[in-house]
Amino acid sequence: MCGIVGILGREAIAFDLVEGLKRLEYRGYDSAGVAVLEGGEITRVRAEGKLKNLEAKLREAPLSGRAGIGHTRWATHGKPTENNAHPHATERLAVVHNGIIENFRELREELQAEGRVFASETDTEVVAHLVTALMDKQMSAEEAVAAALPRLHGAFALGFVFRGEDNLLIGARRGAPLAVGHGDGEMYLGSDALALAPFTDTITYLEDGDWVVLNRASARYFNEKNQPVKRKAQKTQAGAFLVDKGNHRHFMAKEIHEQPEVIGRTLAHYIDMGTGEVRLPFGLPFDWAKVGRLSISACGTAYLAGQIGKYWFERLARLPVEIDIASEFRYREAPMTPGDVMLVISQSGETADTLAALRYAKDQKQHVMSVVNVPTSTIARESHVVAGTLAGPEIGVASTKAFTCQLTVLACLAIAAGRARGVLSGRREKELVTQLIAIPGLVAEALKHEAPIEALARELSKATDVLYLGRGTSFPLAMEGALKLKEISYIHAEGYAAGELKHGPIALIDETMPVIVMAPRDPWFEKTVSNVQEVAARGGAIVLIGPEGVGREVAVDTLAEIAMPEMAPDFSAFVYAIPAQLIAYHTAVVMGKDVDQPRNLAKSVTVE
Ligand code: F6R
Numbered sequence: 347m348c349g350i351v352g353i354l355g356r357e358a359i360a361f362d363l364v365e366g367l368k369r370l371e372y373r374g375y376d377s378a379g380v381a382v383l384e385g386g387e388i389t390r391v392r393a394e395g396k397l398k399n400l401e402a403k404l405r406e407a408p409l410s411g412r413a414g415i416g417h418t419r420w421a422t423h424g425k426p427t428e429n430n431a432h433p434h435a436t437e438r439l440a441v442v443h444n445g446i447i448e449n450f451r452e453l454r455e456e457l458q459a460e461g462r463v464f465a466s467e468t469d470t471e472v473v474a475h476l477v478t479a480l481m482d483k484q485m486s487a488e489e490a491v492a493a494a495l496p497r498l499h500g501a502f503a504l505g506f507v508f509r510g511e512d513n514l515l516i517g518a519r520r521g522a523p524l525a526v527g528h529g530d531g532e533m534y535l536g537s538d539a540l541a542l543a544p545f546t547d548t549i550t551y552l553e554d555g556d557w558v559v560l561n562r563a564s565a566r567y568f569n570e571k572n573q574p575v576k577r578k579a580q581k582t583q584a585g586a587f588l589v590d591k592g593n594h595r596h597f598m599a600k601e602i603h604e605q606p607e608v609i610g611r612t613l614a615h616y617i618d619m620g621t622g623e624v625r626l627p628f629g630l631p632f633d634w635a636k637v638g639r640l641s642i643s644a645c646g647t648a649y650l651a652g653q654i655g656k657y658w659f660e661r662l663a664r665l666p667v668e669i670d671i672a673s674e675f676r677y678r679e680a681p682m683t684p685g686d687v688m689l690v691i692s693q694s695g696e697t698a699d700t701l702a703a704l705r706y707a708k709d710q711k712q713h714v715m716s717v718v719n720v721p722t723s724t725i726a727r728e729s730h731v732v733a734g735t736l737a738g739p740e741i742g743v744a745s746t747k748a749f750t751c752q753l754t755v756l757a758c759l760a761i762a763a764g765r766a767r768g769v770l771s772g773r774r775e776k777e778l779v780t781q782l783i784a785i786p787g788l789v790a791e792a793l794k795h796e797a798p799i800e801a802l803a804r805e806l807s808k809a810t811d812v813l814y815l816g817r818g819t820s821f822p823l824a825m826e827g828a829l830k831l832k833e834i835s836y837i838h839a840e841g842y843a844a845g846e847l848k849h850g851p852i853a854l855i856d857e858t859m860p861v862i863v864m865a866p867r868d869p870w871f872e873k874t875v876s877n878v879q880e881v882a883a884r885g886g887a888i889v890l891i892g893p894e895g896v897g898r899e900v901a902v903d904t905l906a907e908i909a910m911p912e913m914a915p916d917f918s919a920f921v922y923a924i925p926a927q928l929i930a931y932h933t934a935v936v937m938g939k940d941v942d943q944p945r946n947l948a949k950s951v952t953v954e
Contacts, residue, residue: 347613348375348432349418350524352505352515352535353545354562360391361407365400366534366541370399374556376420376426380404381440381919382411385512386664388440392431413512415505415535417442422614423450424467428818434471436478438509439487442535444471445502445522446610449784453497467620475505488559491516494809499622501606504723505535518557521606521790523592525564526550526558528579533560539582539592549936550579551593554790596941598742598834601787602927603793604931605747609920611784612736616758619783624761631730632713634766637687641680641712642669643703647745647751647829647950651717652691653822654919655756662770663763663777672699676706685709691761692716692787693740693748695723704728713775714948715756719748733759736903742942744833746927749826750789750920757917758781778916785920791911792924796932799925802889802906803932809860812837813851814880814926816864816872819919824864827926834934842875855886860905862929863944864922865892875900884908 353359363380379401384889389409393399395427397418417432424430433440443817447453451471457475460597476497480490487508501521508514517524517535527534527542527549536542540865555570556577567577578683582591582927594600601648609850618625640659649671655823656667670678672690676699688707690702695718695760704725716729716779719737726732745753764770770778806812812831814824824843832839842851843861861881865874871892881888882902890896894909910918910923934941 348537348751349541349858350415350440350442350444350503350505350535351417351538351541352415352442352517353413354513354515354533354560355412356406356531357412358410359412360404361401362545363414364404364546366396366536367397367416367769368420368650369540369543370418370537375420377421377428377431378415379433380412380414381408381435381507383507383509383512384411386512386545388435388507388509388839390433390435392428392433394426394428394431394518395555395560413507413515415507415515417888418612419548420614422446423469430466430468432470432472432944434466434468436474438478438481439474440507441470441954442505443473443502445607446614446783446786447472447498447501447502448500448787449498462527462885469619473498476772477506481823482565485636487511487514487516490558492568492832495570499787501610501790503537504812510628513561515559515560517552519552520555521786522605522610523604524552525592526552526560527584528565529566531562533565535560535563547582549582550577550580553577554793573829580606580641595723596742596931598744598746598931598941600739601742602924602931604738605924606749606790606793608737608747608788609750609789612754613758613782613785613916615734615736616755617779623780624758624765624775624779626733626758626762628731628733632685632687634665634763635686637665639652639666639668639686640689641682641686641707642667642689642691643672643675643700643707645672645697645699647749647826648691648693648700649827650822651749651752651756652689652828654819655760657819658757658760659763662760662883663767663880665763665767666770672697672703682707682710682712686712688712688714688727690714690716690725692723692725693719693735693737693750693907695720695725695747697725699951701725701728717752719751727804743944743947744830750923752918753923754782781914781917783807784846784913787922788911788913789924794908795908795925796928798906798908799928800932802908803929803936805905806929806933807835807861807936809837809858812839813854813859813861814839814841815847815861815874815877817870818868820864820866820868820922821920824917826923827862827864827929828878830927830930831933833947834930834941835937835939836945837933844874847877848878852884855881855884857885857887860889861886862889862893864926865890865896865900865906866910866915866917866922867893867912878902891922
């Protein structure tokens with residue numbers, strides 16, 4: 347989801363901004379720009395397409411300024427035109443932005459009512475005008491940013507420069523990452539350490555909700571309550587490696603925390619933020635309205651993403667779905683009606699069983715669509731249509747961000763199918779899209795509950811077996827929680843449909859058995875609560891994951907309660923995936939396991 351670089355340098359910095367942006371090219375982008383202070387005035391240069399177009403413009407009219415910001419944009423709100431490219435500016439400031447400002451429409455109306463004129467279709471421009479409006483009320487740049495940030499909803503990172511302020515750069519992060527780079531009499535801002543690798547290896551990572559005021563000699567950090575805070579600088583390996591762990595101990599932790607950003611980036615690829623509609627970035631060789639059955643096949647976590655997708659396709663598009671583990675599907679000799687659709691899901695795009703399922707489906711004259719994270723992979727190359735997940739490289743063997751990006755694509759495809767099949771009205775589609783746009787922000791909220799999960803992990807590390815329960819999409823999510831836990835902590839865990847409990851697994855329950863219950867406020871909430879009571883009656887050690895105060899509603903003794911933000915029920919799986927991942931992660935850490943490379947597992951399973 348875009349890249350940010352900011353520099354307070356000693357010499358002309360325009361080409362250094364581009365150099366930093368080049369390191370972020372892997373994130374994908376379709377326009378780029380810089381804003382540099384030239385004699386105190388903000389000068390912007392922006393270009394459609396790749397960085398070489400921006401470089402050509404900069405060579406034609408070189409800039410001499412020593413302070414500036416740069417950006418690569420992956421179009422979200424509005425087309426990838428020069429006019430929509432960042433930085434966005436007013437007479438007082440320029441700003442670059444990653445992520446989504448959820449309430450941009452409200453803010454834009456408010457600012458337009460004050461007579462402020464917008465020049466682009468982007469959500470970013472509201473940030474420029476909002477901070478400018480506050481500065482017009484005699485606030486300093488720093489005061490205005492402090493007052494503006496609480497008004498912005500969503501997951502984002504921002505970088506600002508101000509007219510007449512050649513020694514000031516302000517950055518802010520919520521949900522999307524941002525790092526400060528410390529040079530010798532120079533200071534940098536970057537959306538990850540990689541962008542800053544050409545300039546410095548001394549990096550301070552902002553914590554979520556932080557913002558920072560930089561000059562060439564110092565950095566002052568504030569938390570989301572605008573209180574001054576201290577943040578430590580550290581040496582990074584980013585120069586040596588393509589991907590680094592940032593300030594996390596493990597790749598898995600980094601990847602869990604990247605989710606607000608990568609879900610947002612993937613959403614932006616499939617949603618027209620301006621109209622609030624799903625817009626697939628590719629043509630389809632079939633008409634959803636004529637598809638009789640959708641088959642889905644995948645392995646492991648990707649298969650469980652498909653299970654959740656099945657609920658969405660059936661409910662939102664009334665499309666019959668059959669889903670199979672690829673290793674079974676490939677030999678099942680399933681009859682398929684020519685002209686139907688086969689969806690395969692894979693992070694690596696190289697999984698041998700999934701590839702075999704794809705080839706079988708092709709033989710059966712299916713239209714094959716793949717949801718893959720590696721666009722150059724074999725599965726992508728052999729598919730008729732590729733619906734990419736934009737999770738970026740996933741290094742931890744246990745899949746986390748690829749999973750939620752797969753969910754993102756599946757949700758968008760289900761909505762597109764629902765519209766094409768005449769099941770979803772325009773109003774309902776917009777309602778669902780609004781819910782999806784809120785997901786990165788809700789996931790960022792859910793990520794704040796790490797402390798109680800760390801405490802719970804110490805308890806779980808003593809268990810030999812763990813049960814996960816859920817209904818609706820929380821059932822496959824329960825299986826995913828169990829899979830994550832067993833993969834990296836080696837504790838035996840099972841995921842069950844909560845309603846299935848009394849048909850067998852309830853026999854296992856005693857006080858030594860932790861039972862983790864996913865209880866979002868959905869239409870089955872009351873039924874899930876009854877199942878929790880069944881567990882309580884048998885002395886099970888209950889871990890309740892549900893909306894704030896769920897424990898009071900359920901009224902049972904619990905081992906732990908993990909509060910999730912209140913949300914509409916349709917897409918709760920995204921948010922409830924976070925505690926499941928964090929529980930597995932922290933339990934494995936407490937137990938001293940090799941989190942990123944668990945025993946016996948490989949990242950890409952290219953054998954049967
Ligand atoms: C679990 C996990 C595996 C993979 C599975 C499929 O954390 O990572 O279960 O999901 O091996 O891999 P891909 O998605 O590469 O096809």
